[in-house]
Amino acid sequence: MIEKGFSKPTDRILRLKKQIIDARPHVESERAVLATQAYKETEGLPPILRRAKVVEKIFNELPVTIRDDELVVGAITKNPRSTEICPEFSFDWVEKEFETMATRVADPFEIPKQTADELREAFKYWPGRTTSDLASSYMSQKAKDCIANGVFTVGNYFYGGVGHVCVDYGKILNIGFSGVIAEAVRHLEALDQMDPSYIKKQQFYNAVIISYKAAIDFAHRYAAKAQELASRESNPTRRAELEQIAKNCRLVPEYPASNFWEACQTMWFIQCMLQIESSGHSISPGRFDQYMYPFLKADTSISREFAQELIDCIWIKLNDVNKTRDEVSAQAFAGYAVFQNLCVGGQTPEGRDATNDVSYMCMEATVHCRLPAPSFSIRVWQGTPDEFLYRAAEVIRLGLGVPAVYNDEVIIPALQNRGVSLADARDYGIVGCVEPQAIHKTEGWHDAAFFNVAKVLEITLNDGKVGSTQLGPVTGDPKRWTSIEDFYDAFNKQMAFFVKYLAEADNCVDIAHGERAPLPFLSPMVEDCMGRGKSLQEGGALYNFTGPQAFGVADTGDSVYAMKKFVFDEKKISMAELKEALDANFGLAIGQKANAVGAGELTEGQIYEAVRKVLSSNKSMDVTALKEEVYRTLSTDTITAPAGSSKYDGIRRLLDSAESFGNDIDDVDLIARKCAQIYCLEVEKYKNPRGGQFQAGIYPVSANVLFGKDVGALPDGRPAKAPLADGVSPRQGKDHLGPTAAANSVAKLDHFIASNGTLYNQKFLPSALAGDNGLRNFASLVRSYFDQKGMHVQFNVVDRDTLLAAQKDPEAYRDLVVRVAGYSAQFVVLAKEVQDDIISRTEQHF
Template identity: 25%
Template sequence: MNDRLTALREKTRALKHDPDRVEIDWPASLALDPADSRCARAARCFCAVLAEEARRARILPGERIVLTRGVKNLPRRYTEAETARMREDAYFHELGVVFNLTVDYPRALSMGLDAIRAEALARRAAAESLRDAEGVDFLDAAISELDAVLALADAYRAEALRLGETEIAERLGRVPRRPPRTFAEALQAVRILHFCLWCEGTYHNGVGRIDQYLMPYLQADLDAGRLTEEDALEWLTEFFLTFNRDSGLYVGVQQGDNGQSLMLGGCDAKGRDASNLLTRLALKASGELKLIDPKINLRITKETPLDLLEEAAQLTRLGLGFPQYANDDVVIPGLVDLGYDLEDARDYTVAACWEFVIPGVGMDIPNIDAVSFPAAVDAILRSDEAKAAPDFDAFFALMRGRLSAEADRIEKRLTRVDMLPCPFTSSLCRGPVAAARDLSAGGKYNNFGIHGTGFAPAVDSLAAIRKLVYEERSASLGELIRAVDTDFADNAPLLAKARRAPKLGLDPEADDISAALLKWFADSWAGRKNCRGGIFRAGTGSAMYYVRHPLEIPASCDGRLRGEPFPANYAPSLGVAVKGPISVINAFTKPDLRRVVNGGPLTIELHDSLFRSPEAVRKTARMVRWFAERGGHQLQLNTINRDTLVDAQKRPELYRHLIVRVWGWSGYFVELDAPYQNQIIKRAEMLL
């Protein structure tokens, strides 16, 4: 990284790039009209934000890719009373807007906003003649928002000219209005579009398969001799740095949980390997930057060249917590099984953390709810049917019904799901303008994703019940119920036995339970239709529920005490002394993971001392490919050291840059709340 970028990076990390950023008292400056349609309301807010941003356009010394937020807060589209009324009528997921998606960047770039605007105008005329008031309303909103984006670009262009930054001005004279001609213009265009999506309130929006849609622009520059690979790396590194400029404003459940993900590698529409020079440059840029954004994902197969995997493993060595790997061999057929068109499935990316979605056409809600596996075990343990079960198979079979009942409950809760429109976001997707309907009314895919939390503790609890109650007959179901209710307080011997029972990832005896349980989970959602015309997809992710769900049950039969967290996503229970990553991968790839492609990675911790020699990188690459050979669906590796984490809790000022993988994203350890910090320390304990 050269001095220019190093200086920009330091400034960004020290948050010195935004000294004038202001908080605006929106209600005072927005004349919200109760008669506004939803789209009009969205446009009014968006245009107000962009007008403020245009007034505050500023370019920092050394920047070549511009746009930095000048306003901290977005207006609330609706008053609390209005929101409450809307939420009485329907379920609005999280903030209630369109989110968890990647727009169609390749199309937006190749058309330019002028052409999209022209299409919208033409479509508006048609809608008007058809007396389609809803269509006109949406298209009016989209057009005014597109105009606001173009005005913002013009304001930045004027600022660039004022500063004598003629090259920046020249790029802004071209994009996003018209298609980029160069790699630099393409990067600037993506920066503007991504920036504006956030301004519309579309959160957890990724930038998708950048190596695919940006490569033509880079190739043209290389062919014409306008850029060298080294220049391209510099551009890309600065582009990645821009994801960190405003991320402090993009708070999810925790700082860092912002879904600024991108996907590298994978195949083209015909299924041919499509990794390219940009795939490698992107890995390299991320390694030079060593920041938490953008979150890097890499699509692999059992045939991915080791050299590419080695470049990816370099990031693991640096402890960035990414790339997160997704296996095309499993994910693509899994998506096709769920009804995705093959060409779309081949184009998959991740929504925010690990939820597989299709850029440009997906309006899936991949995190709409979560099933707690340990809560299901707790429920069957207490059931009358359990008392009558003659053997473990009969007991275990109750889980099937329990998971179906959970699915019934969730499905019933989700009979009316509504979301607020995002006309600008919609205009960048394939379909909404042509259909004259906002994406919130539905995309090509409208599926709901269901997480499954505490998978390993549930498997371990079932394995303990099998061993203690049905094999050894050393404890009764009643004793186990009493023990979990009293936190094993007066039954330490039973706690010891529960802890020594087979554990997933350590003892192959637990593997058959795991395979059946995951299958039943997928079965429990198969064939159900959701209220938006889509289906349900089961996954192995936990999101933040691994901290919340454990609080909803007492202790569990695997010896987990009250309040102790579950592992994140798809991983062995905390405190299980596994032999290493190999037997964990073996155990966790035994279930049919094609059935659970809502996503959720197998998460493995590696001690940082593993990477003391460069050969470790190639060997890690080998392990990753073996994971694909084994039929794993998704993998994240977290390189950590417990001593470092404990010290960081004590002296956070020394560890401002320490990065950890949390549940599907990398964050700065010292910026996490204590329960998340402590859970990661627990994961690291087993590496001592």
């Protein structure tokens, strides 16, 4: 038998989990108020020293909170799973949402009146002083127009901190914060005053010293709080725990960790403080098993059970971190996503298998907690033990959407191709959704922008126009194209144009962060900021990248194939007829809303999707039959099929075609590969202000749903405003020849060139992975896909009926966790349109 089963979580972990599940996320004001006071008090100081004084004030005065039952302490907010505001990055969107954030569609947060009043007062200081203000002042109007018209968005770092980093936890575990201070002092003493960079370096090292002394004080404040709670605690067991917590916090992270409990506390303090310093998300714990295992191995006094409970406590704490975004971005990151990616397995820097006891304990913690965080990942290579992969498969089939699986055989050479050394590439971790990084040596600016490839396709089909606005270059009337090469010529020109403005917009935001938001606490934990004497945001890292990600690749590939086949090769329809059909949205504009019996109000997008399903599931259907089937599908008699639908029978043949990406058909798959390459090759032409290169990724978070609303009808039969395909996955419902065929199609994309990461979702029925045979089949699928050089794959193991039941009765399914994109989330907190997108994915079986 392969199956081993999992142990049960302790009662403590179940109680801590309940705090997370039951929490109502709040916006809190303390950090914003303290940061504003610090900025007012430091007018005239250099930016890096100013930031150090902000960190100092926050670490010294932010409320100290220890929650019931905790063994590992340190909190960003007073309330569980809540968030602070960082106005130095942006603030006006918060003020606009004071009255609506609690009721918005995606990721609502409560904002009590007193909190709103305190924030409103703090915000009076910030107009013209934020990183977003500075970035906007640098950005051209054309770049802003591209953003406004849905071609791309740089909102992630425009509104908040960068994050997307994995720092050197092992360094702090081994030398402590006091060791970092000593390192800064040594560098200060070694400075040459004749060096032109002396002043800037001196400021940086002094900022580090200020920040790390404050960080030590932050831990000591927790020691005092734990001691205070212990003095009032009547339960002797809990009193002893609090006394030990107080002792731990007096020692670490000021000094090196001497046992496993101290190592866990150190790791969490680092994670907590990084979140407090800035509003960046995707601050990822990286290769947790590699830097934590030596402390477990050396700790002869700890039981395996207690060590497991400590890891479980860290898993709970990772779910306590939360972040609010503006209403539009919240839809793109639906599910309170914070993307703290924790990775186990893979290789050592020397090329040996890295799996150890902590690797397996991380899987156990994931099963015990069954919560969205961390974004748990495993690395697989030719030397990965079968036992490790089978164990991961056991976790996956529980339906939590984790672990995601990454292929060393693609990622390591892809990083080397970007200039990363072999040892550093072997030591990669995953940050954020799916982004590979040479850990604690990289400022990757992963997730730097969402780029809508399908929107560029639509613009190409309209000669550079969006509506009546000439947004892109004039590349010719599509009706005059005589071959698919004419399309590619126009598409390449449009892509070059829009990627240029993408790079400009990203670089404007990048410069603004370097000038106004250097991070003196984070920087010493990334090589070689201390050696170079500059912050991470100013180019201190060994490796510097900018990684904007694309989505809509499958939609574009399917659309180009459809044009090639039906317009140019078989000449079944003309380009003029296709254009007319696209402009008319295939004749499916049947009203903004309809009342469906038992279903309430339907959105326009839902109606479009229902009609698309009717068309794609029936090989021949006249207008009357179409109308009748739509009635039955929507259970309503209020819909009238539009006059003239019969004009678009040729387009319906496109919809009916089985030849789509995801079915292992070279003619289709290689077109999708080419479309993706056009984007990736254009992106890598650009450099960033930190001296590094742009590198492309292909992953959407959940932006394929949000930004699908900006895209009109496409030649693959997708109606206007419908969701786009997610990541490198086939379009929802189009991969109908099974999981192997779908994986074969995805593997044909050039994952090496998309070195900022690719994201592939598969959805399985639970029965497909049942028993030993299900595990073996699953492991074989992963191995086969990776042998063909796929980069990443992740799985939902859940049936449609369960998801539909959760929509109807969310309270009964509050602990149902699903994979959204590069992250998992509680299904019931997702916006309905994101839920619908997950439901619509193909249910695979062997």
